[in-house]
Amino acid sequence: MNLHEFQSKRILMEKGVNVPRGTVVYDALEALVAARNLKTDKIVLKAQAHSGGRGKAGGISVLSIDDDVKKVAERILQMTLVTNQTGPQGKPVSALLVEEAPRIDAELYLGVVLDRNHGEVTIMASPAGGMDIETIAREAPEKIFTVKVNPLRGLCPFQARALAYKLTDKNILANQIANAAKALYDIFVGYDCTLAEINPLVVSGETLLALDAKINLDDHALFRRPQMAALRDRSQEDPVELSARLAGLSYIRLEGDIGCMVNGAGLAMATLDLISIHGGSPANFLDVGGGASEQVVADAMNILLDDKRVKVVFINIFGGILRCDVLARGVIKAIKERGLELPVVARIEGTNIDLGRKLFADSGLPIQMMSSLDEAAQLVVAKAKELSGN
Amino acid sequence: MAILVNRESRIICQGITGRNGTFHSLACRDYGSNLVGGVTPGKKGAFVDGIPVFNTVEEAVQETGANVSLIFIPAAHAKDPILEAVDAGIEVIVCITEGIPPLDTASALFTVKEKGRVLVGPNTPGIISPAEKCKVGIMPGYIHSPGPVGVISRSGTLTYEVVDQLTKAGMGQSTCLGLGGDPVVGLSFVDCLRLFRDDPNTEAVVLIGEIGGSAEEQAADFIKAEFQKPVIAYVAGRLAPPGKRMGHAGAIISGGSGTAQGKIKALKDVGVEVVENLTKVGQVVREVLK
Numbered sequence: 001m002n003l004h005e006f007q008s009k010r011i012l013m014e015k016g017v018n019v020p021r022g023t024v025v026y027d028a029l030e031a032l033v034a035a036r037n038l039k040t041d042k043i044v045l046k047a048q049a050h051s052g053g054r055g056k057a058g059g060i061s062v063l064s065i066d067d068d069v070k071k072v073a074e075r076i077l078q079m080t081l082v083t084n085q086t087g088p089q090g091k092p093v094s095a096l097l098v099e100e101a102p103r104i105d106a107e108l109y110l111g112v113v114l115d116r117n118h119g120e121v122t123i124m125a126s127p128a129g130g131m132d133i134e135t136i137a138r139e140a141p142e143k144i145f146t147v148k149v150n151p152l153r154g155l156c157p158f159q160a161r162a163l164a165y166k167l168t169d170k171n172i173l174a175n176q177i178a179n180a181a182k183a184l185y186d187i188f189v190g191y192d193c194t195l196a197e198i199n200p201l202v203v204s205g206e207t208l209l210a211l212d213a214k215i216n217l218d219d220h221a222l223f224r225r226p227q228m229a230a231l232r233d234r235s236q237e238d239p240v241e242l243s244a245r246l247a248g249l250s251y252i253r254l255e256g257d258i259g260c261m262v263n264g265a266g267l268a269m270a271t272l273d274l275i276s277i278h279g280g281s282p283a284n285f286l287d288v289g290g291g292a293s294e295q296v297v298a299d300a301m302n303i304l305l306d307d308k309r310v311k312v313v314f315i316n317i318f319g320g321i322l323r324c325d326v327l328a329r330g331v332i333k334a335i336k337e338r339g340l341e342l343p344v345v346a347r348i349e350g351t352n353i354d355l356g357r358k359l360f361a362d363s364g365l366p367i368q369m370m371s372s373l374d375e376a377a378q379l380v381v382a383k384a385k386e387l388s389g390n
Numbered sequence: 391m392a393i394l395v396n397r398e399s400r401i402i403c404q405g406i407t408g409r410n411g412t413f414h415s416l417a418c419r420d421y422g423s424n425l426v427g428g429v430t431p432g433k434k435g436a437f438v439d440g441i442p443v444f445n446t447v448e449e450a451v452q453e454t455g456a457n458v459s460l461i462f463i464p465a466a467h468a469k470d471p472i473l474e475a476v477d478a479g480i481e482v483i484v485c486i487t488e489g490i491p492p493l494d495t496a497s498a499l500f501t502v503k504e505k506g507r508v509l510v511g512p513n514t515p516g517i518i519s520p521a522e523k524c525k526v527g528i529m530p531g532y533i534h535s536p537g538p539v540g541v542i543s544r545s546g547t548l549t550y551e552v553v554d555q556l557t558k559a560g561m562g563q564s565t566c567l568g569l570g571g572d573p574v575v576g577l578s579f580v581d582c583l584r585l586f587r588d589d590p591n592t593e594a595v596v597l598i599g600e601i602g603g604s605a606e607e608q609a610a611d612f613i614k615a616e617f618q619k620p621v622i623a624y625v626a627g628r629l630a631p632p633g634k635r636m637g638h639a640g641a642i643i644s645g646g647s648g649t650a651q652g653k654i655k656a657l658k659d660v661g662v663e664v665v666e667n668l669t670k671v672g673q674v675v676r677e678v679l680k
């Protein structure tokens with residue numbers, strides 16, 4: 001789950017990190033009032049949406065107080081931001097952050113992640129802030145300094161200081177950098193983050209300011225962070241992905257026309273790959289999970305059949321914990337309740353396969369059963385092409 | 391021979407009286423595994439179809455000489471039983487639980503490594519050595535057969551698919567194991583390759599990777615440096631959009647790294663036979679081993 005910039009900055013402020021003065025607003029007149037209240041010449045309007053690259057997409061605007069703040073605010077608030085991270089459908093702008101635009105003497109980077117390879121929380125810092133960390137890593141890896149944290153000791157003050165002195169010789173700044181690193185580490189561990197990042201962390205005279213911040217939370221730990229879960233902005237998430245998650249399914253929207261239902265994440269990804277090898281294009285990734293019930297399978301089927309883009313449905317199940325008879329009952333239940341306008345191709349294998357096959361056969365539904373996965377994938381692709389007239 | 395678990399393994403199940411714990415403990419025993427006990431605090435003296443239940447892992451180890459543990463404890467509480475197993479001297483800990491907060495896993499893993507133990511998973515289907523009739527996990531036993539192929543994977547059902555192909559192609563397996571679909575897991579591809587390298591009964595290895603992290607790239611480096619046996623690989627997720635978790639918490643392309651294309655290239659560059667069509671893995675392994 002991702003937080004907005006303004007939410008992330010609030011959390012940083014609570015931990016003692018300075019952020020530019022500002023207000024979050026939801027309409028253009030409010031933006032104008034907020035801008036005037038800052039009593040400063042230069043202000044910045046920032047679209048609040050879950051994506052990087054907001055500036056390039058036109059979602060960030062630096063203005064003078066004499067400019068037409070209301071008009072610019074109105075334009076940004078109405079935008080659907082399409083960036084290199086959002087996909088073609090883009091993200092709506094949920095709110096507008098009105099801030100003073102501070103003087104910038106230098107831009108630093110500070111971030112905390114969990115290093116997957118070693119299972120260690122790692123703090124990264126760089127004097128080359130302003131660009132994303134992947135770009136720094138590619139173009140100037142020698143400018144990234146890291147500290148790995150022993151989970152039993154936590155981040156020691158000396159580690160934070162050592163990191164700070166890699167970025168500056170000035171004591172007054174080093175102290176603030178060390179404090180910001182400690183704050184960011186505490187946030188990362190205290191709220192179970194997948195990422196806590198300040199970029200850029202700007203030097204403005206003798207003060208450090210978090211000019212932009214990103215805090216992403218781990219979905220698997222939200223159960224113990226209810227105060228964070230409450231910050232979820234559903235407007236930033238794909239509605240189908242959301243409802244699938246509530247049904248206990250893992251669903252990701254793709255751009256094609258073949259609806260896929262698979263059990264297991266790896267097999268689901270591999271099924272998409274197979275469709276693509278044969279020249280087809282999947283409409284989605286959908287993992288019904290190992291312990292799916294009849295109802296969950298029916299919900300999954302309904303999600304596929306509700307999708308107007310889907311021309312053919314492909315069911316690929318290797319029953320382990322999920323039994324083939326449960327799968328068959330769920331699929332049949334969904335189709336019997338709503339009727340079937342689309343061709344369905346199913347390849348099922350594994351636990352209780354004979355019973356599953358029999359249920360499909362007895363249902364009288366026009367579901368094409370295939371025993372070879374490769375041939376099933378080819379058939380699905382051929383049907384999709386035929387139906388789209390190519 | 392096999393790696394990590396064999397007919398000598400003495401296995402306990404932590405969480406044996408839960409629905410999944412009971413079901414899979416009995417399925418493992420039916421397969422031939424030596425299930426010597428189970429642990430559920432407060433249930434000492436009970437039996438699960440003849441398997442004795444203890445209050446603590448320490449007690450279970452004392453009474454049964456257990457050295458392998460299979461964990462079925464809900465995600466919110468799963469860190470503690472891993473540490474309990476370590477402290478009680480369990481050598482191989484197989485954690486099936488999905489959805490453990492990664493910081494919990496990371497913290498438990500720190501102690502696991504410090505004490506020199508092995509953690510398989512979490513979010514793994516487990517480990518199975520067919521010739522040893524030893525299954526410690528939730529995989530369907532009947533698709534496996536004894537033979538010379540080692541299988542290492544980051545996924546469950548995808549492994550079943552490949553193992554099924556191998557068995558049908560007449561290629562049995564020495565040991566198959568799932569590393570787990572989480573971002574932070576215990577055993578890595580490199581750890582397993584090292585074990586398979588030293589296992590005389592493993593003649594080739596099938597490596598099943600997926601997007602996210604850099605475990606496949608590290609495997610490629612290791613293969614280049616010190617692995618002589620043939621490796622056949624499949625990497626899932628070429629169509630995965632960046633920034634989305636594809637079912638597994640660990641299957642995510644972040645900041646342009648962890649793509650299937652990058653992993654496929656790294657493996658191909660060191661001479662690994664990378665199969666692009668999943669349904670051809672069994673066939674390719676048979677050709678390689680001819």
